[in-house]
Amino acid sequence: MSGETVSGEAVVLGAEVTAGHDGEAELTLTVRFENGVVAPVVLDSEAGFEALAACGAASAAELAGQPWRRVIAGLAR
Amino acid sequence: MTLTVQRRFVTPEPDETLEALAARALPGVALDEAMDRIRGWNLHIFAMRKPRGLLLGGDVVFVEPPLS
């Protein structure tokens, strides 16, 4: 997995398991957006698993380096 | 006290589609690209909602990436 991508394209820098208000585990992705700003994006359980599947990631750690475009393509069909 | 600048958003018009909203919010950007950007900035609508991508009148739809 390449940690860096072409500048200007949004990329996932990492993913961590977090506690959601409703008592479910969630996935908080750290995304570097196209403007260079790094911000968190929270995914609920279903979207979290789908993001893993969409990127062919076996675990949260493997989301790091994924182009944001790929996550979106998998999720926002 | 002045308000600090925050991320810009729009709210959907009744029955507005993503195409229409993207064209309205990002004029001058190719439509496919504009729609992709709107999706990528708004996962609360396009990833975590059933049905996915259903635009609601009450939605906050960001029209730019996070500012901080």
Next chain:
Amino acid sequence: MYDLVIRNARVVDGTGAPAFAGEVAVKDGRIAALGPKVEGQARAEMDAGGKAVAPGFIDPHTHFDVQLLWDGAAKPSLEHGVTSIIPGNCSLSMAPLRAGDRPAVIGMFQQIEELPPEAFTLAFDWTWEDWEGYRRALEKGLAINVAPLVGHSVIRVWVMGPEANQRAARPDEIAAMQGVLRQCLEAGAIGLSTSFVDVDENARPVPSRFAQFAELDALCAVLGEFGRMLQIVPEFYDADITIARIDQLAELSLKHGIPTTYSPVFDNRQTPASVDRILNRSAEQFARGARVWPQMQTRPIDISFSLLRPSLFFARLPRWVRVLRQPLEARIASLTDPETVARMVEDAGPDGGERLMGRLVVRGGGEAPAHLAGKTLKEIADARGQSCALALIEVSLEHGLDVAFLSANGGHDNTDRIGPLLARPDVHIGAGDGGAHLASFATYGDTGYLFSEFVRGTGALTLEQAVAKITGETAAIWGLKDRGLLKPGHAADIVVFDPDRIARGEERPVFDMPGDGMRYTRDSVGVEAVLVNGELAWTPAGYTDAKAGRICEMAG
């Protein structure tokens, strides 16, 4: 002659002023006098034994709407010292509601509160449609005071029927909603709630989310006629969206002269900047004159899961992810396959999962074996002579996978950070969700937790500050008349508690919902007496027969 004098008290009056040794007199359900010494005779006396005597606590975010119809004490709220509750949050209330629309609203309530279906069929007579009728039904058996909000989703259903969760409203429908809201406010509703997050039992957004901003604006114009509160649930998982909601609330607050509040706000280790950004935006809007109250909960967030549904708790472990993603039958097959299980255990780390899973606690309820409830996975694994990962899998399999594991303090758990946030004058303590999420976690005892963790623990708040935060300040924010302070003329809602002991009890499952439905609850610790409108409602010996609760009146 007073009805009651409480002597030997450490009086904490709810204003934040220093506590003093003194006495409190009650007559006709109201505070009649208080001071270092109250002269005059009383029909009854209570010796507080030097303990704190404070205004009853006020819980501004609850979902007791349905439970109140068979349990007028909103158990266990009252025994934690809570004497007034605000139900009807998050766009949902039990009125106004036509008989034909009940199934739709039941679905929403079941989703949010996790009430068993019997709660709606066995436990009360559904005698009302409009707010007036609901109020009469509610008033019958109240032991606790209630200040109910009316829900935007329900108003929408009243006016738009099945299209309420399909589309934007037409101008005539918005005008009709305004009329309905006005009637509800005239009949005792204290404000309006709406939600940008909640879903029904089919995961479809609740009706309020289909409203354009103009609809909310029109409803707030009616709130403005009464100066009443708008409560919202913002997309709390995202700071940017929450900030956008704060700005919308500020616009409504300034335009219509109303207070607004949003809940919940919480702090997570993984998004450390979020809470400051949110509170700073509120502060900016307060500085412009808008009233936009963030509600922050005191208790940490616990997560729980079973292997029945895939949980992201295991997102770090590739082999677990693969197995848990499978459909149920295939998942069970994998979990019974020794080779797969061996790889999963390997995945959990060289310590067999002890670091990641050892502190998980088996929860009671479901199919969980009673003898394991409350034990840590480490204890169970040791007793079985297994690794933690293997024990988790096998205990689950032995009970049809319906064993819930609790990972405590998963979020909003850094007390050193949260104490100063709770102490901020522009933060409203609430967001407890009492009466909701029944089968997921206990939503009670947040007041005790405030004292145990943030007064005695970190010392972020003094006793007086903490009391004021959940009594006098709450009543002032919401505009509740004559409540929240120990002050002559105010309602005699009083809690006697031991400041050195008050806390929340351990979470435990009980089966006290209609149809023997399960919920998680917590007992109170260190609360010694609770009076509602001058009548003794609870002592450690239990609930009394008093039914002195009222629908709260509003100031102004």
